[in-house]
Amino acid sequence: MLLARRLGRARHATTIRAVSAKDASIAYQKEKAVESDSCAIVDKGTVGPYRLRRPLKIPLSHRGMEVIQDPLYNKGTAFEPAERDRLGLRGLLPPKVSSMDEQCARIMLRLRSFEDDIQKHMYLSELHDRNETLFHRVVVRHIGELAPLIYTPTVGQACLEFGHMFKRPRGMYFSADDIGQMNAMVQNWPMKDVRVVVVTDGSRILGLGDLGANGMGIPIGKLALYCAAGGIAPHRVLPVVVDVGTNNVELREDPLYLGLKRPRLTGAAYYEVVDEFVTAVLHRWPKTLIQFEDFESSVAQPLLDRYRDKILCFNDDIQGTGATVLAGVLACLRQTGKTAQDLKDQRIVMCGAGSAGVGVSTVIKDAMIAAGLSEEEARSRFYVLEKEGLLAKQGMSPADYDSLAPEQQILAESFDVPTAKRGDSLLDVIKYAKPTMLIGASTVAGLFTEEVVRAFHEGCGGKPIIMPLSNPTSKCEVSASDAYAWTNGECVFASGSPFDPVEYEGTKYYPSQCNNMFVFPGLGLGASVAEARVVTDAMLRAASEACANSVNVEEMARGQVFPSVDRIRDVSLDVAVATVESALRDGLATREELLRPGVDVRAFVEAKSYFPAYVPVVTDPGFFDN
Numbered sequence: 001m002l003l004a005r006r007l008g009r010a011r012h013a014t015t016i017r018a019v020s021a022k023d024a025s026i027a028y029q030k031e032k033a034v035e036s037d038s039c040a041i042v043d044k045g046t047v048g049p050y051r052l053r054r055p056l057k058i059p060l061s062h063r064g065m066e067v068i069q070d071p072l073y074n075k076g077t078a079f080e081p082a083e084r085d086r087l088g089l090r091g092l093l094p095p096k097v098s099s100m101d102e103q104c105a106r107i108m109l110r111l112r113s114f115e116d117d118i119q120k121h122m123y124l125s126e127l128h129d130r131n132e133t134l135f136h137r138v139v140v141r142h143i144g145e146l147a148p149l150i151y152t153p154t155v156g157q158a159c160l161e162f163g164h165m166f167k168r169p170r171g172m173y174f175s176a177d178d179i180g181q182m183n184a185m186v187q188n189w190p191m192k193d194v195r196v197v198v199v200t201d202g203s204r205i206l207g208l209g210d211l212g213a214n215g216m217g218i219p220i221g222k223l224a225l226y227c228a229a230g231g232i233a234p235h236r237v238l239p240v241v242v243d244v245g246t247n248n249v250e251l252r253e254d255p256l257y258l259g260l261k262r263p264r265l266t267g268a269a270y271y272e273v274v275d276e277f278v279t280a281v282l283h284r285w286p287k288t289l290i291q292f293e294d295f296e297s298s299v300a301q302p303l304l305d306r307y308r309d310k311i312l313c314f315n316d317d318i319q320g321t322g323a324t325v326l327a328g329v330l331a332c333l334r335q336t337g338k339t340a341q342d343l344k345d346q347r348i349v350m351c352g353a354g355s356a357g358v359g360v361s362t363v364i365k366d367a368m369i370a371a372g373l374s375e376e377e378a379r380s381r382f383y384v385l386e387k388e389g390l391l392a393k394q395g396m397s398p399a400d401y402d403s404l405a406p407e408q409q410i411l412a413e414s415f416d417v418p419t420a421k422r423g424d425s426l427l428d429v430i431k432y433a434k435p436t437m438l439i440g441a442s443t444v445a446g447l448f449t450e451e452v453v454r455a456f457h458e459g460c461g462g463k464p465i466i467m468p469l470s471n472p473t474s475k476c477e478v479s480a481s482d483a484y485a486w487t488n489g490e491c492v493f494a495s496g497s498p499f500d501p502v503e504y505e506g507t508k509y510y511p512s513q514c515n516n517m518f519v520f521p522g523l524g525l526g527a528s529v530a531e532a533r534v535v536t537d538a539m540l541r542a543a544s545e546a547c548a549n550s551v552n553v554e555e556m557a558r559g560q561v562f563p564s565v566d567r568i569r570d571v572s573l574d575v576a577v578a579t580v581e582s583a584l585r586d587g588l589a590t591r592e593e594l595l596r597p598g599v600d601v602r603a604f605v606e607a608k609s610y611f612p613a614y615v616p617v618v619t620d621p622g623f624f625d626n
Contacts, residue, residue: 212246213259230521231609322363352441395422522575
């Protein structure tokens with residue numbers, strides 16, 4: 001029944017709107033305008049006369065349909081006449097030689113004719129599998145429109161449907177059945193210089209839970225953003241699923257499920273699989289960055305602790321989210337006329353004592369310490385609440401306190417209001433602590449009531465900073481419109497869910513979304529370009545500060561906390577440069593060119609950034625060295 005219902009929904013989604021020659025002409029003119037507007041972000045190595053661009057080398061054996069069917073080399077109707085002769089393509093393509101603008105217009109015209117987001121996702125996936133350069137160029141041009149289609153929120157539905165929609169493999173799968181074989185398996189990947197691996201075990205896919213091997217959609221979508229937003233070349237990335245089974249009984253009973261149909265491994269057996277995978281990847285590509293993505297909380301932090309001081313890796317859900325929220329906090333301070341150093345003077349109420357709330361609190365606490373506070377002083381500025389109220393040692397039984405995670409205990413020990421005690425309500429805490437920031441990671445819709453927000457506004461002594469981070473919108477602690485209305489339009493607002501602009505008493509406000517996309521592509525690019533030994537907290541803070549400082553004057557005037565999405569490549573470059581500079585300061589960068597005196601770090605990172613543009617294609621036996 002479930003399968004029939006999903007297939008029925010997919011069939012209904014194929015309805016498209018008819019388009020005309022006039023529509024096509026309008027779309028083409030719009031694409032030309034977009035390219036003109038975005039020319040500032042084009043890598044200088046991919047502009048200028050086509051014949052003078054550095055050629056792409058492909059195997060001597062690749063000719064005819066082999067070229068067309070390889071997404072890394074295929075240009076579709078954009079192959080020049082001489083290339084068609086050289087590569088055996090004459091007659092295999094329509095005679096018209098298309099420009100990139102024309103191809104992009106065709107893609108966007110067709111994409112916008114679909115009425116369902118999952119159908120748009122499927123169409124973009126087919127383009128990704130057919131022509132990587134065109135796919136990434138379209139995403140770069142239309143990042144604001146397409147990012148929600150290739151990643152959150154649409155990728156969640158794509159993961160649910162993964163086994164039912166499967167057409168073509170992408171990435172690699174390492175399973176519990178492959179123990180003892182992974183060093184050999186990793187040699188099956190054709191590219192010799194992979195620089196970024198995004199891996200999931202499918203145990204906590206977004207808010208959807210255990211999806212097992214269906215979670216492959218997450219690494220694929222994440223790496224599409226690495227390439228388009230961060231400038232990592234597509235032949236240098238690898239999406240991976242480590243399949244150790246699934247506890248999702250519905251998936252195990254689905255005849256079309258493509259993963260291991262058995263309960264998840266746990267304990268030592270689980271870590272044995274992950275250890276062998278990590279070892280195999282680093283044996284093949286010792287300079288690669290491994291990003292852990294959507295691992296359930298019971299293994300996410302232990303895995304990070306296991307590897308973070310030994311290899312180049314990070315966990316985006318833990319470190320990336322923390323860095324992004326810190327960037328938002330620092331940008332909020334800019335909006336109130338303060339600097340990063342003023343972070344030490346803030347008092348923060350965090351609603352949510354789970355891994356997200358505690359993780360974000362810990363990142364901000366460490367930044368306060370870096371700004372000059374002692375550990376104890378920084379701890380005392382935080383009031384963390386859970387469903388029972390304030391998380392506080394005072395008023396808590398020894399058994400309950402001992403049951404807390406170490407990170408929770410740290411935040412429950414002391415407060416700058418000595419009378420604070422276990423179980424105090426949110427409104428009580430707001431009234432006696434007089435916080436300057438109110439952050440939500442509770443997933444409780446409407447938690448920030450009008451009474452709470454007005455009390456917060458009254459007691460904060462300036463512009464109130466409100467950051468409801470819970471996803472999706474249905475679980476957000478307060479809407480943007482209510483936040484602006486209940487603070488008389490004076491709050492600085494950033495949320496985990498997207499909100500449309502809000503008009504309040506004749507003034508238009510532009511809520512910002514606190515999206516990891518503003519940090520992880522640049523962080524990954526910088527760590528990769530630097531060939532850093534590890535990713536440190538200092539590098540993450542540098543990335544946060546760079547992101548916060550990238551909000552320009554026009555965006556500040558609109559009340560934005562994060563930059564506009566269409567500037568994502570500029571932001572990623574700033575973040576990457578800051579990451580490299582941090583690695584250099586701490587002696588963690590190993591790339592020889594960066595260690596030379598007087599090196600221009602920004603120019604070096606720019607030169608190493610990928611921009612999707614067509615270049616001449618030539619056959620050469622050394623193509624793997626590209």
